[in-house]
Amino acid sequence: MLRGFLLTACLGLSLIARSQPDLIQQIQQAYQANAYDRHIELTKRLLTVSRHPHYLYQLAESYAGNRQPTEALAFLRELADKQLPYAISANPKFESLRANPAFATLAQRFSANARPVQRSQRAATLTDSTLIPEGIALDPATGDTYLSSLFQNKIVHYSSGHEYNFTAQRQDGLYATLGMKINPATQELWVCSAADRGPDKGKSGLFRYQLSSGKLIKKYLVSNQQATHLFNDLVIGPSSEVYLTDSEAGRVYVLKDGADTLARFTDANFIYPNGIAIDAAGKHLFIADFRGLHRLDLPSGRMVSISDGGRTYLTGIDGLYYTEGTLLAIQDSGHQDDRIVRFRLDADQQNVVNAEVLQTTHPDFETPTTGCLYKNAFYYIANSQLRKITSDGKLSDPASLKRPIIMRLNL
Incomplete structure (x- = not known):
């Protein structure tokens, strides 16, 4: 996998490498050497931090060996249950393990899990194959679509x-652009942007644009002098406050409506936070x-980790x-x-x-990244093609790039 945030911003496996680099390197060396x-x-x-499926599977291989x-x-x-x-x-x-009857039973379960679920249709296909889109937003008033570009x-x-x-x-000092949201109350587009080289x-910066004109209203920047930052994704609250994840710094920030500067929302520390959402209330x-899913109470900022109940996995989101x-x-x-999955929570929103x-397993999939809700459907980027960006910011195989595809999944 590629190094640098252009991939680690989006892929769960890379998050592990960024959060536990020495341990991961040692694990991979031992795995490749069959040093069981x-x-x-x-x-x-590593499992005391995260039970990521990739490492559970490798562990099963070593125990078998x-x-x-x-x-x-x-x-x-455990993997079949998930x-x-x-x-x-x-x-x-x-x-x-082949002679063990339990192995044959598990093979059948994995095979059943592998059956494709096809509920999406192509909604749009763009022309610029070098866009490498990461974020998407739809205007609820018009249905117009906005895409951020990691490469351009x-x-x-x-x-x-x-x-x-x-x-x-690079207009207005934009770096690579990532998560985006539209505030329908103010008709503004908010964009996360970050530099990797x-x-x-x-x-990193949070950029605020007037939707009708494309004019920059304001940008909220953080320097790299005290720490490295990667503004990754954001969500807009009911009072037009903006919450965003900083993957490199392991933080969540808030920009209150009318404020001039970002503030750290909670003292809780995260390991490469990425996706962020807010409930209807x-x-x-x-x-x-990297560890899974967490719930932060507003306005206290108190954090509770959400349990998967043993029936799924919550990493790699x-x-x-x-x-x-x-x-x-x-x-x-x-x-x-890769998959699109819906998690139903209990009344306490903790399990x-x-x-x-x-x-899952759609033929158009090539690292789907983000999406947005619009008129009882979920629209998402099917083929970001993130793996085609090299560590020095170039495209590894431009001739193989496909036109960006937006999928629609009716809910």
Whole structure:
């Protein structure tokens, strides 16, 4: 995977590497060397922070290689319970388990989990294959679409089958653009932007635009002198306050309506926070980070971690949205099958009581990132193509790039 935020802003596996770099390197070295005891020991340390499926699966492989079938099957069972798809029968690392009847049962469960769920349709296809979009917003009044560009450092306006520059490249000092939201009450577009290279690396800004004219109203910047920053995603509260995640600094900020500067919203620390949502009553924020999902009470900022109940996984979430008592998430599993999933919470909004996969294994998928709700449907970027951006900010294989696709999923 690529280094730098252009990928780590969106992919759960990369978040791990950024948050625990030394441990991850040691884990991968032990895994590649088939040093089973060492790999098991190191990975169990990581699991105290996050039970990411990628590392659970590798741990099962090492236990199988170490002739510890009880432990290997336990981790495979956990992954099957979480609705993940793995072709374990084709994996030679599980050779020692093939005669075990429990292994055959698990293989059938994984195969059932792998059945594609197809509920999305193409809503729009843009022309510029080098856009590399990350954020999307739809104007609730017109249905016009706005896309942020990681590669071109700009914002695109799509309307009636045509795309236009809402901003030019690097206009107003824009860095790479990420999460976006429209405030329908003020008809303003809010955009997260961050720099990943050169002297500006670690700087970020929140940009505020007039939707009708594209004019910059104000920008709220943070420097890289005291810490590195990556403004990743945002949500707008009922009083037009803006909450945003700072992935590099591990923080959540708030910009109160009428304020001139950003303020840290809570003393709680996160490990690479990404997606952020707010409930309909404006009482709770929901934050996705490397460890999973968390609920922040407003206005106290007190944090509670949400339990997956053993029925799903809550890591690898990029886009996150609240609707009708549920959370919609665009999620990377560490497997090849990205998915759109709806988590239903209990009355206290502390536990997932149901996880419904709405879309997975779509042929148009190439690192879906974020989406937005519009007229009882969920619109999202199907193929951001983030992996085509190299660590030095170039495109690795421009000829292979596809036109950006926006999908619609009726709810």
